[in-house]
Each structure stands twice: as structure tokens, then as C-alpha cells.
Amino acid sequence: MYLQFDGNGALYAQLARALKRAILEAQLKAGTALPATRVLAAELGLSRNTVLTAYEMLCAEHLAVTRIGSGTFVSASMVSRDRLPIKATVPAQTRYAARLRRLPALTLRRVVPRLRYDLHYGEPLVDPPLITAWRRELARAASAGEWGYPPSAGLRVLRLAISEYLARRRGLVCQADDVVVVSGTQQAIALLARVLLDEGAVVAIEDPGYELASRALQAHGARLLPVKVDAAGLRVEELPRGNRVRMVLVSPSHQFPSGAVMSLARRMSLLDYAAQRGCWVIEDDYDGEFRYDGVAIPALRSLDVRERVIYVGSFSKVLFPGLRLGYVVCPSGLRADLIAAKLNDDLGCGSIEQAALAELMQSGAFDRHLRHAAAELRRRRTALLEGLREHCSRHLVVNDSHAGMHMVGWLPDWTSRQVEALAAHAAGHGLGLHPIGPHYRRQPAPQGLLLGYAALSAKQLRAATALLGQCLDEIADRTA
Amino acid sequence: MYLQFDGNGALYAQLARALKRAILEAQLKAGTALPATRVLAAELGLSRNTVLTAYEMLCAEHLAVTRIGSGTFVSASMVSRDRLPIKATVPAQTRYAARLRRLPALTLRRVVPRLRYDLHYGEPLVDPPLITAWRRELARAASAGEWGYPPSAGLRVLRLAISEYLARRRGLVCQADDVVVVSGTQQAIALLARVLLDEGAVVAIEDPGYELASRALQAHGARLLPVKVDAAGLRVEELPRGNRVRMVLVSPSHQFPSGAVMSLARRMSLLDYAAQRGCWVIEDDYDGEFRYDGVAIPALRSLDVRERVIYVGSFSKVLFPGLRLGYVVCPSGLRADLIAAKLNDDLGCGSIEQAALAELMQSGAFDRHLRHAAAELRRRRTALLEGLREHCSRHLVVNDSHAGMHMVGWLPDWTSRQVEALAAHAAGHGLGLHPIGPHYRRQPAPQGLLLGYAALSAKQLRAATALLGQCLDEIADRTA
Numbered sequence: 033m034y035l036q037f038d039g040n041g042a043l044y045a046q047l048a049r050a051l052k053r054a055i056l057e058a059q060l061k062a063g064t065a066l067p068a069t070r071v072l073a074a075e076l077g078l079s080r081n082t083v084l085t086a087y088e089m090l091c092a093e094h095l096a097v098t099r100i101g102s103g104t105f106v107s108a109s110m111v112s113r114d115r116l117p118i119k120a121t122v123p124a125q126t127r128y129a130a131r132l133r134r135l136p137a138l139t140l141r142r143v144v145p146r147l148r149y150d151l152h153y154g155e156p157l158v159d160p161p162l163i164t165a166w167r168r169e170l171a172r173a174a175s176a177g178e179w180g181y182p183p184s185a186g187l188r189v190l191r192l193a194i195s196e197y198l199a200r201r202r203g204l205v206c207q208a209d210d211v212v213v214v215s216g217t218q219q220a221i222a223l224l225a226r227v228l229l230d231e232g233a234v235v236a237i238e239d240p241g242y243e244l245a246s247r248a249l250q251a252h253g254a255r256l257l258p259v260k261v262d263a264a265g266l267r268v269e270e271l272p273r274g275n276r277v278r279m280v281l282v283s284p285s286h287q288f289p290s291g292a293v294m295s296l297a298r299r300m301s302l303l304d305y306a307a308q309r310g311c312w313v314i315e316d317d318y319d320g321e322f323r324y325d326g327v328a329i330p331a332l333r334s335l336d337v338r339e340r341v342i343y344v345g346s347f348s349k350v351l352f353p354g355l356r357l358g359y360v361v362c363p364s365g366l367r368a369d370l371i372a373a374k375l376n377d378d379l380g381c382g383s384i385e386q387a388a389l390a391e392l393m394q395s396g397a398f399d400r401h402l403r404h405a406a407a408e409l410r411r412r413r414t415a416l417l418e419g420l421r422e423h424c425s426r427h428l429v430v431n432d433s434h435a436g437m438h439m440v441g442w443l444p445d446w447t448s449r450q451v452e453a454l455a456a457h458a459a460g461h462g463l464g465l466h467p468i469g470p471h472y473r474r475q476p477a478p479q480g481l482l483l484g485y486a487a488l489s490a491k492q493l494r495a496a497t498a499l500l501g502q503c504l505d506e507i508a509d510r511t512a
Numbered sequence: 513m514y515l516q517f518d519g520n521g522a523l524y525a526q527l528a529r530a531l532k533r534a535i536l537e538a539q540l541k542a543g544t545a546l547p548a549t550r551v552l553a554a555e556l557g558l559s560r561n562t563v564l565t566a567y568e569m570l571c572a573e574h575l576a577v578t579r580i581g582s583g584t585f586v587s588a589s590m591v592s593r594d595r596l597p598i599k600a601t602v603p604a605q606t607r608y609a610a611r612l613r614r615l616p617a618l619t620l621r622r623v624v625p626r627l628r629y630d631l632h633y634g635e636p637l638v639d640p641p642l643i644t645a646w647r648r649e650l651a652r653a654a655s656a657g658e659w660g661y662p663p664s665a666g667l668r669v670l671r672l673a674i675s676e677y678l679a680r681r682r683g684l685v686c687q688a689d690d691v692v693v694v695s696g697t698q699q700a701i702a703l704l705a706r707v708l709l710d711e712g713a714v715v716a717i718e719d720p721g722y723e724l725a726s727r728a729l730q731a732h733g734a735r736l737l738p739v740k741v742d743a744a745g746l747r748v749e750e751l752p753r754g755n756r757v758r759m760v761l762v763s764p765s766h767q768f769p770s771g772a773v774m775s776l777a778r779r780m781s782l783l784d785y786a787a788q789r790g791c792w793v794i795e796d797d798y799d800g801e802f803r804y805d806g807v808a809i810p811a812l813r814s815l816d817v818r819e820r821v822i823y824v825g826s827f828s829k830v831l832f833p834g835l836r837l838g839y840v841v842c843p844s845g846l847r848a849d850l851i852a853a854k855l856n857d858d859l860g861c862g863s864i865e866q867a868a869l870a871e872l873m874q875s876g877a878f879d880r881h882l883r884h885a886a887a888e889l890r891r892r893r894t895a896l897l898e899g900l901r902e903h904c905s906r907h908l909v910v911n912d913s914h915a916g917m918h919m920v921g922w923l924p925d926w927t928s929r930q931v932e933a934l935a936a937h938a939a940g941h942g943l944g945l946h947p948i949g950p951h952y953r954r955q956p957a958p959q960g961l962l963l964g965y966a967a968l969s970a971k972q973l974r975a976a977t978a979l980l981g982q983c984l985d986e987i988a989d990r991t992a
């Protein structure tokens with residue numbers, strides 16, 4: 033008899049599992065006798081006790097029975113069956129799964145380790161006082177007994193803190209009851225897709241745009257309609273005239289990835305568009321908090337008196353992405369659906385993190401972090417701009433929208449092949465570069481680089497831009 | 513001009529928002545002059561600086577423009593619109609939303625505050641050493657820099673810890689790569705529904721069964737087929753013979769809510785049923801960890817050599833429900849779909865909690881908690897059984913399956929109306945009772961009480977059973 037030990041844990045347990053598998057796979061048929069314990073022990077070089085214990089485990093599982101005086105037998109009720117060759121591939125079981133499998137490979141969020149400088153966008157600024165404050169709040173919330181099932185809409189104390197934050201910083205006045213806590217922008221979009229879009233519904237998205245949101249919508253079965261973005265944001269005038277668009281997904285505060293800020297005229301006409309057609313606008317305000325020229329642009333939702341805008345906020349950028357918390361401010365008529373969808377999907381977000389975040393916001397530590405982060409981001413942004421001007425201005429045209437945590441350096445005369453060569457060359461020198469091309473659906477895409485500055489110090493950014501300038505020159509000369 | 517202040521934050525910000533609303537709602541038309549600052553300040557009893565700051569905010573938002581020497585005007589590009597009366601109700605926007613709205617009101621998880629004793633099922637045992645250990649691990653993980661986006665399948669260190677735990681305690685040998693971390697049983701079922709069930713697919717569920725799982729399946733669009741449960745678990749022989757069942761949802765280790773443990777014969781025939789039809793079995797092992805007579809029953813998945821069983825585990829019962837973490841062990845051919853669905857739905861679970869849980873499991877603190885919890889649950893269970901025998905045996909027939917954290921006390925001769933009267937009467941005496949009737953789909957349902965014993969001490973359970981006996985007698989006498 034061939035017994036395969038899996039090497040996991042005590043020998044008697046491994047033996048019991050090996051015997052069980054032999055029984056299940058019909059090597060040991062129902063009713064047959066197991067080898068005498070002495071015999072098996074000798075054969076396998078194990079102690080007799082080990083074998084006895086394994087047999088007892090099989091009996092406890094009813095897979096075997098011991099008859100006194102005659103030995104241990106495979107249970108007669110055990111209908112053994114042949115092991116089927118297991119197919120590694122299973123056909124897609126649903127239309128949803130089929131759509132998942134048709135999605136192209138992810139191009140984003142590729143962080144290469146061991147780069148000296150990575151100009152990755154979307155990495156937040158993490159500072160020591162925030163770590164200390166977050167540790168403290170987590171420990172406090174864990175002691176305060178936030179152990180039970182959370183309410184699906186989120187802890188009330190957190191919804192209140194969010195509504196106060198939105199009024200104070202984003203010009204968006206709402207009540208705690210208007211806020212639904214979710215586990216981030218991605219969940220917000222997935223839930224809203226289920227509540228607002230039947231299979232086949234048309235969604236207008238920004239081109240270039242945020243890949244992960246598009247994927248969630250495509251997997252859901254939406255038909256995507258890419259609409260161009262220029263320096264004033266989504267070209268609202270290019271939205272189709274009829275009624276077929278059910279949803280428009282925009283990032284008006286700081287368009288991802290182009291960095292455009294949507295003009296007031298475009299905002300008003302987008303609101304008109306939605307109100308006239310009864311379609312929904314999802315406002316993804318992923319980094320609208322950070323703004324470097326005077327007051328922050330108020331949220332699109334704050335201009336919306338006709339309740340067509342659903343505002344989606346996230347703590348991934350203002351705190352850190354590993355904290356999976358975000359929120360939705362939605363028209364009152366959709367709130368119950370959204371909360372029911374959240375309940376069905378995961379009951380609600382973790383209580384301890386919610387309580388900790390509420391306390392972080394109420395205690396003032398969150399505002400202190402925002403002030404510190406904004407000041408530090410401003411310093412880093414200046415260092416990046418100066419470095420680019422000094423070292424890269426021969427090639428790179430900077431689009432600075434005075435907002436967010438990244439900017440775009442356009443490469444007007446470059447081809448995508450040159451930009452790929454640049455990224456590969458830079459990586460070889462320890463510099464991580466992220467072309468904007470793959471974020472476009474229309475081809476040929478404009479060429480440029482996303483330049484994230486939140487995760488590197490001013491000093492690092494100066495060194496990185498010098499290195500970038502050198503790489504630009506080398507590739508330009510090589511391919512000239 | 514009527515300006516409505518919202519009472520939120522500084523006066524200048526409130527004034528700016530009130531003016532903005534007046535502009536948006538066309539009380540102040542495009543191009544018209546705002547009142548002179550002195551006039552408005554006097555009218556509203558505010559300082560002139562407050563009004564000036566509010567006007568500056570409007571200009572920064574491009575809602576107004578200041579012409580030197582002549583005052584401040586509503587922006588000409590501002591196409592003002594009438595405020596529409598906002599409808600509080602919005603029709604369901606999708607078939608999904610329509611199904612959400614048709615779901616009956618939730619009957620479960622109703623925890624009444626200020627009860628002296630609540631025999632609620634599903635409340636875990638929370639002990640001080642666990643709180644201390646969890647605080648420590650959270651703080652450690654927060655300092656260790658788990659700040660980035662998590663991998664969608666879960667942190668590898670946690671998936672490894674879970675696979676080791678499953679081999680050690682649940683007889684289920686799998687690799688770290690077979691484990692997908694999710695935010696609990698609810699999310700596991702929602703994700704699996706999307707990956708495995710098209711709208712209209714038939715799912716066999718246990719009757720009585722777990723309400724929240726059924727709701728998620730119904731909302732997804734599945735057609736539910738309730739199948740009776742007896743003392744040996746789901747009556748597999750009552751599953752329909754054809755091929756129309758796509759999924760069977762079972763809790764074989766400790767059926768919820770009846771407490772039945774599925775017999776080996778039923779397990780084998782369920783596996784045959786699934787293999788012959790290519791349908792999927794979801795094993796919900798919500799509290800299979802706790803077992804009071806010898807070894808734990810191994811998971812159904814551990815008997816499955818033909819890869820039809822998807823195992824769903826949760827930390828809600830072994831740790832606490834506010835920790836929204838669970839896991840799925842699924843056939844290799846479905847793994848990529850499940851991870852892609854998780855990515856689309858919420859990117860992944862929070863990194864800090866995952867790292868903290870992995871360390872809790874690897875450090876031995878988790879096993880210590882399980883040992884302590886099992887010993888304490890055993891004590892509480894004994895106290896409950898003794899109390900029921902002493903005070904309630906005139907009415908209550910106890911179904912003790914030696915497992916889990918609750919048992920069922922059947923009331924064979926009672927009507928649902930009597931049980932309702934009993935629950936109301938007991939609540940009046942500070943005792944929380946939870947009838948099993950509402951968990952049944954077939955009517956008339958058998959009558960009985962779910963008796964959870966994890967959240968009350970042995971002493972409290974003795975007092976609670978004395979009170980229960982008194983209430984039973986009173987209601988029985990009153991309605992005799």
C-alpha cells in the first residue's frame with residue numbers, strides 16, 4: 033500500500049490523513065481490513081502508538097471501525113470512489129466569470145522593488161506622527177469593545193466625523209445619515225454598479241481614466257463609452273445626446289491620470305446633462321483634499337441641487353491605502369439600496385478600524401496630519417518642479433494643475449516605443465518611471481510620464497529628476 | 513434675500529455656502545450684483561470681514577467675480593437653474609435593486625439593549641487575554657509598515673497561517689495558495705454567487721438555514737430551493753434528481769440553526785450528488801472549531817477528492833465579529849476567478865488587520881485563545897444544560913449536538929403564538945430569547961429556542977435558566 037505523507041504536523045495525524053486519502057480514493061475498499069498496527073508500524077518505521085492513534089482518528093471520523101479481537105476495518109458505509117483526474121482549468125461558470133477572464137492583464141500598480149527612486153503615483157505620504165496616532169487609536173478602539181457586528185451603513189460616530197470633514201474641507205454639506213461607509217473607492221463603484229446598472233447599461237468614462245474602476249464596471253457587464261479629457265476635464269459636449277448613458281464616472285477635482293481640474297462651466301453642463309436624462313454622475317474625489325493654490329475646489333456634489341451626483345471619497349490617499357475605508361454620499365432615494373447592497377456583500381466594515389478612524393478625526397489628529405501632509409507635499413512638489421525645470425525641460429512639458437499628489441510630464445515628440453525604452457533604461461539606473469500611455473483607451477495615445485511625488489523626500493526628488501534628465505537625454509540621443 | 517445658514521463651522525464658510533446655494537437655486541441670477549459687503553454685514557449682524565471672506569470664497573470657486581470699483585457679481589457663465597422638488601423615493605434602478613427591495617425585513621441579529629441575560633446565538637466569547645493580544649498585534653502591525661495596497665488574495669503570511677491552522681484543527685490539508693482571504697462568510701458567499709451563478713440559477717439551501725446567506729443569494733438573482741434538515745443534517749436524498757441545482761449551501765459541522773451534525777453517509781452522498789451533476793457545494797464552517805466530544809469532525813472539504821466543495825471559514829466566531837476577516841479554500845480551477853472578483857469588489861482586505869491576525873496565529877496566541885475559549889465554552893455549556901434540566905425540562909427538549917456555541921431547546925407542544933408570548937414575557941423580565949421559528953421557510957415551523965451560551969458566564973447562565981423556567985411555566989399555565 034502506498035501512503036503519501038504530507039509533512040504537516042505530527043506523524044500520527046499525517047498517517048491518519050494518508051490512510052483517509054487511500055480510503056477516499058478507493059485504494060482501501062469499504063469493509064476491507066487495515067493492516068495490523070504492528071505490521072504497519074514496522075513497515076513504515078513508526079512506533080505502534082503512532083499507528084494506533086491514527087487508527088483511532090479514522091474511527092472518530094467514522095471512516096473505520098474497530099471490531100474487538102479482529103482488527104480495524106474500512107467502514108462498510110464508505111462508498112469509495114475512483115479519484116478523478118483533477119482538471120486544473122474549469123470553464124467560466126457564469127457570464128460574470130467569463131467577463132472577468134476577458135479583462136486584459138492589469139497594467140497598473142506595478143511597484144518594482146529595489147529601485148532607488150520610484151516616481152510612482154498613488155503612493156501616499158506616510159509620516160511618523162500619523163503612525164503613532166493610528167497605533168494609539170487602534171489600541172484604544174480594540175480596548176473599547178468594538179467587537180460586535182458593525183452596522184452596515186458604518187458606525188454612526190464615523191459617519192458624523194466624515195460629514196463634518198466634508199463640510200469643513202470639501203464644501204459639501206450633508207448629514208451623518210447621508211454617508212455610507214464602504215471599504216474604499218473600488219467597493220463604492222462595485223456596489224453602485226449593482227444598484228444602478230443592469231447588464232448592458234452604458235457608462236461614460238474618462239479617457240484616459242482609472243483602470244480599476246473601468247474593470248469593475250466591465251466585469252459587472254456595463255458597456256463603457258470612453259470620452260476624451262482635456263485641460264478642463266471631461267469633454268462634456270462629447271457625451272452622446274440621447275438617453276442611453278446611465279452613468280458618468282468622473283474625477284473632477286483632479287482628473288486621474290491627466291491631472292486636469294474640471295472647469296465650472298463643464299461642471300454645470302455635466303449636471304444639466306445628468307438631470308435632463310435622469311442619469312447618474314459618480315464623482316470620484318480620490319485626492320481632492322490636496323490643493324496648492326488657495327482654497328480647495330469644492331466637490332461637484334456641492335453644486336448638485338437636483339440629486340444626480342453620488343460622491344465617493346477614500347482614505348487611501350489622505351491616510352494610507354492599506355486602510356480599506358472610504359465613503360459614499362448619495363441621494364436620499366438611493367441610500368437604502370446602497371446599504372442593503374453593502375449588507376449583502378460583506379455585512380459592513382470592520383468595527384475597530386471604524387472606531388479608530390472616527391476618533392482620529394474627532395481628536396484633531398487627522399487635521400494635523402492633513403496640514404502636515406499638505407505642507408510636506410507642497411515642499412516635495414516644489415522640489416520636483418524645480419528639478420524638472422533644471423534637468424528635463426529639453427524634453428518634458430509639465431502640466432501642473434496645483435492639486436493632488438502627482439503631475440504629468442508630457443513628452444510631445446516621443447513615440448510609445450521611445451517611452452518604453454526610457455522606462456526600461458531608467459529602471460536599469462534605479463529610477464521607476466510610469467508612462468501615461470497605458471491609461472488611454474484611444475490610440476495612438478499622447479506620450480508622457482506620471483510623476484508621483486508623495487512617497488519621496490525633496491532631496492530624493494532632486495536626485496531623481498537629475499537622473500531622469502540624464503535618462504531622457506540618453507534615450508533621445510540614442511533614438512534621434 | 514433669504515439665506516439659510518447650516519450651522520456647520522465658521523460663519524464666513526456658512527455664509528459662503530448659503531450664498532452658493534442661492535446662486536445654484538437661481539435666487540441670485542447670473543450677472544446680478546451681490547449686496548455690498550457693508551449692507552449685507554449690517555443686515556445679517558455679521559462683521560464686514562466675514563462677508564468679505566465669504567465673497568472671496570465664491571470668487572475662488574468661480575461662482576462670482578469682483579470688478580474693482582463696482583462690486584461683486586454672480587458669474588455670468590453661471591447658468592442658474594430652478595431647484596427641483598427632490599423626490600425622497602427613487603424607483604429601483606436595476607433588477608438587482610428591485611430584488612433588494614423585495615427582500616423581507618431582517619429577522620435576525622436583533623440585540624435588545626438593557627437585558628439582564630441575552631441568550632443570543634452568534635455572540636462570541638471575548639476574553640481579556642485575547643483583547644490584550646489583539647491590541648499588541650494591531651499596534652505591532654501598524655508600526656511594521658503594512659500601509660500599502662494589500663494583495664487581492666490576502667497577505668501570503670496570513671494565507672500560510674490559515675492553511676496550517678486548517679490542517680492542524682480541521683483535517684483539511686491545503687497550500688497557502690489555495691486560500692483566499694475575504695472579509696467574512698457574507699463576502700465569500702456574495703463573491704461565489706457572482707463567480708458561480710447566473711441570474712435564475714437554482715441553489716439548494718438548508719431549511720431552517722442562515723438568513724443572511726439566503727438574502728445575498730436572492731439579491732444576486734438565484735432561485736432558492738429549501739431542503740429539510742433532520743438530526744443528520746441536510747436530507748441529501750430530497751435534493752432534486754435532475755441537473756438543475758447549481759449550488760448546495762450547507763453547514764455540515766454544526767448546522768445553523770438546528771445544531772445537527774451531518775452524518776458521514778450524508779456527506780458521502782452529497783459529494784456524489786455534486787460530482788455527478790457538476791454542481792458546487794459551499795461548506796459554511798462557521799463554528800466547526802468547537803466540539804465537546806473527542807476530535808472535531810473533519811471538514812466536508814477534506815473528504816472531497818473530486819474538487820466540488822468550496823470551504824468557507826470565518827474568524828467571527830473564533831475571534832470576534834467586528835473583525836471582518838474570513839477565507840475561502842476553493843478548487844484550483846476557480847481560484848483565479850475568485851481573486852479577480854475580490855479585486856474588482858474591494859481590491860483586498862485591510863493590510864494591518866491581516867498582518868496582525870497572521871502574527872496572532874503564528875505566535876501561538878490564537879491557539880491559546882482557542883484552548884481557553886473551548887474550556888470556557890465547555891463550562892458554560894454544562895451550566896446551561898444543568899440549568900435547563902433543573903428548571904425547564906417540563907417544556908423544553910434539548911438537542912445537544914456537542915458542538916458550536918449554541919444549542920436548540922425544542923418546544924414540541926407549543927404554538928408560534930405561545931413562543932412569541934414567551935419571548936415578550938421573558939424580555940419584560942430582562943431575559944432575551946430567540947425563537948427558531950423565523951429561521952424556517954416551511955410553515956408551520958417546529959417551535960423552539962436558540963440558546964446561545966458563549967456570551968454569558970456559567971453563573972449568569974444558571975440565573976438565566978431559572979428565569980427561563982419561570983417564564984415557561986407562567987406562559988404554559990396562562991395559555992393552557
